[in-house]
Amino acid sequence: MKTIFLVMMTMSLLYGSYTRDATSKTVYDSQTNLTWEDGKNHLYKWEDAVGYCESLNFGGVQDWRLPNVNEMLSIVDYHVQGAAINPVFSYLVNEPYWSATTNAGKNDEAWYVNFSDGYSRSFPKDANRRYVRCVRQGKLSSSGSSGNAATLPAIFYLLQ
């Protein structure tokens, strides 16, 4: 019992509110109630990045979109050295990822989040291809079966 408890604690500390579903290749975050695409690394210019997520059919759903800057910042983990993203993500690159948020002062630029250090900056939409990770609201109905125990809050086990 104590071993199980310890494993749960470690998983909880390492992955926090995240669960990866290996079948659908998605990561669900219970804190934000967002599901993240985690099946491939894509590189697009900004408009193509928006279009890619809009037309994505993945994990049995089509309601994917390019995340806004706050959503992108929500998966930054400032405790992880080297790559500022939770290790629950299988496909990750220590590079900038586009957000769907335009720079209000320079409309030809959009905000990106660089996972080498977890910082956001703005960059011309049309200049270079950047990495893309699409997001959708809520949990995929098919991803309920695997790995859920690891994400139950530790307090749940203390109260039992």
Add this chain to the structure above:
Amino acid sequence: MLKLMIFSLLSLLLYADGPVVKSGQTTIYISGDDGAYRAGIQRSYSRDNAVGVVTDHSTKLQWQDDATHRFMAWSEAQTYCAQLNIDGMGWRLPTKRELETLVDYSRSNRAIDPAFFNIGASTYKEYYWSSTAYIRDNTQVAVVTFHDGYSQGRRSKTDSLYVRCVRANNQ
């Protein structure tokens, strides 16, 4: 057992960030962008002008926004917040993530809600301290500015920057 409990409670605190706030962008530059979806929860501010405190009811954070502005090194800023007594105690330096919840991405000049009279005002163009260390160099700390549009960066802990304190809203 006690150690385990402390360990697990700490792990909960590390991840207790909650839902994402809206960026504030409402202009649609292309179909399917942030202005089209406007995802996230709506920020909801109220200001207590007598004490200079702004409460965000969506993030349940209270921000020090009185007219006195302080300029100091990082360790002094931590002490300053711990000893701050404005409408009571309980203040601390905000995390990078907490400071980012203040950014209104629809504004390019003073990229923050007008409920804040002092944070990011024209006389306070400099960066504000966060409590979040830069992961590639722990002599540096994440800093955020609002005045000329939102921007973030990192500064040496020995630099002098503006400080604004935050606390949980217990009301």
